[in-house]
Amino acid sequence: MTLMILRRVLSTIFVMAFVAFFVFGLLYLAPGDPAALIAGDLATAADIERIRASLGLDRPFHTQFLSWLGGVLQGDLGTSIFSNRPVSQLIAQRIEPTLALATTTIVFSVIIAVPMGIVAAWRAGSWVDRLVMGFAVLGFSVPVFVFAYVLIIIFAAQLQLVPVMGYVSIFENPAGFFRSIALPTVALGVTYIALIARITRASMLEAINQDYIRTAHAKGLGIVAILFRHALRNASVPIVTTIGIGIALLIGGVVVTESVFAIPGLGRLTVDAILRRDYPIIQAVILIFSAIYVLINLAIDAAYIALDPRIRY
C-alpha cells in the first residue's frame, strides 16, 4: 500500500515537473522583451542590455529554467513586470475571494447534485430522471458566462435582489458576502452540478442492481437507509473521483466567473496579466492552479488506496 502511494506521488512529481518545464518554455519562447518593457521608451540599447543582464535574461535556457525552478521551490515566484512587485505577494492578496468562491461552489454543487443523481437513479426512466438528465445536458451546453449574465439580468438588473457585481469579504460583512457570492456560486456551479449529478446517477444505477441491495430490501430496510447507507457508500468511488477531476473544470470556470462578476481574485489577476503580457504572473498562476488540481487528485487517490481494500492498482 505504501509502495503504491509512493509510486503515485512520484508520478505526480513528474507531472508537475513537466508542467513547470512547459510553462517556462512556453513563455521563454513568447515574443516581447521584458527588459525593453521595464526600461521604458527613453532607454538606450545599453540600458536595455544592462537590465537584461540584471534579470539574468542573457543566460542560456537551461540555466534560466533551473534558477527559476529553484526560486519557485523556495516560494519565490518572480517579480511582476507590470507592477514590479513580488508575484507571491500579488497572489497572496488575491487568493481569498478565489478560495471563497471555489469553496461555496463545491459545497453548493455537491449538496444539490448528489441527491439529484440519487433520485434520478432510484426512479430511473421516470419524469424526474428525464428532468435531471435534461438539466445535465443543459448544464454542459450553456457556457458559464452566458448563464452568469442570464442570472445577472434576472436577479440583479430586473429584480434587484443582489448586487450586479463586486465582492465583499466574509470577514468584514458576512451577510454582504453571501449576497455578493450567491450569483457567482450558482453560475459557476451549474456545469459542476451537471457533471456530478450524471456520474452519481450512473454509479448509483450500478449499485442499486447489486444483490446486497436486494438483501437490504428483503430484510425490510427503509428506502432512505438503503439508498444512502448501502448504495451511495458503494457508489461513492466514481463520484468522489469525478468531484476531484471536476476541479479542473472549476478552475477554468473561476477565471471566467471572476471576470464577469468583477471579483478581485486569482482569475482576474490571470486575465489582467495575460492582457498585459505579464509573464511571471501567468507562469505562477498556471503553476499554482495545476498544482492544486494535481494535489487534490493525489489526495483523493491516496485516500482510496488507504481506505478501500478493493482498490489496488
Place this chain on the structure above:
Amino acid sequence: MALAEPSRPSRLASSFSWLRDHPTVLAGLIILGVMVFISVFAPWIATHDPTRLDPLNRLKPPGAEHWFGTDHLGRDIFSRTVYGGRISLFVGFTVAAIACAVGMVIGLLSGFIRILDAIIMRIMDGLMAIPAILLAIALVAVARSSVWTVIVAVAIPEIPRVVRLVRGVVLTLREQLFVDAAVSLGAKLPRILFVHIMPNTLAPLIVQASYVAASAIIIEAILSFLGAGTPPNIPSWGNMMAEGRTYVTIAWWLLLFPGLFLSLVVLSVNLLGDGLRETLDPRLRRSARNE
C-alpha cells in the same frame, strides 16, 4: 422486441425510424442544421451590414427594424449574431478534426510501442493537469491573435483526451488474434496501425469528436469574451458579449442573443454526441434497452 422484426427495412428508412424514437437527437440535428445553414448563407440572411456603425440608433431594443436590437455603436445585433456563428462553427469543427487526427496518431503509436508509451502518457498527464482554459489563454497570449492561433490553442488541451481514448482501444486490440495474424504474415508497423487497428478506433473517436467540438466552441467563446480570442474586428459571439457586458443592466439584448445562439449550438452538438454514443457503444445500447 428486436426479435419481432419481420424483415430488415432499408438503411435509410431504419435510420429515419431510429431518429423518430430519439427526439432529442432529431432536435440536435435540426438545430445544428439551421445554425450551419444561417452561417453559410449569412450574407443573404443578415438584414444589415454587421459592421456598419449607426450612432443615432445605438442601444435600440429589439423591434421591427432591428429584430435583436442594436449595440452600443448602433450595429445590428441580428446580423452580427448570424455572422458570429461562422467563427464558432468553424473553430468547433476544425478543432475537432485537428485534435482527433493528431490525438489518433499519438494514441496509436503510444498504444503499440511500449517505450514511447511511458513518455507520451506522462506528457499527456502533464497537459491534462493544466486547466484547458488557462492553457488555451496562455497559448494565445504568447502568439499573435488570429483565428488560427485560437484554433491551435483550443486544440492542444483537447489532444490528451483523444490520445487516452485511442490508446485504450489499441491496448485491448493488440492482444487480439487478427493483429497476431497480421504480424506473423509480415505486415509492417504502419500497415498494422493504420489498416488493422485504426478502423476499430473510429466509432468511439467519432463520439469523442462531437464532445471535443462542443468544448472547443465554448472555449473559443470564453477566450473571445476574455479579450484573448478572435480579433475584435470579426463578429463572434464571445466578442459580442464582451463588448455588451458594460450595458448589461440597461440593454440585456446585447448579451442575451449571442449567448442564446452559442448555447443552442453547443446543446445541439452535445445532443448529437449523446445520440451517437448510444448507437455506437454497444454496452450503452444494451443498458438502454433494458430500461
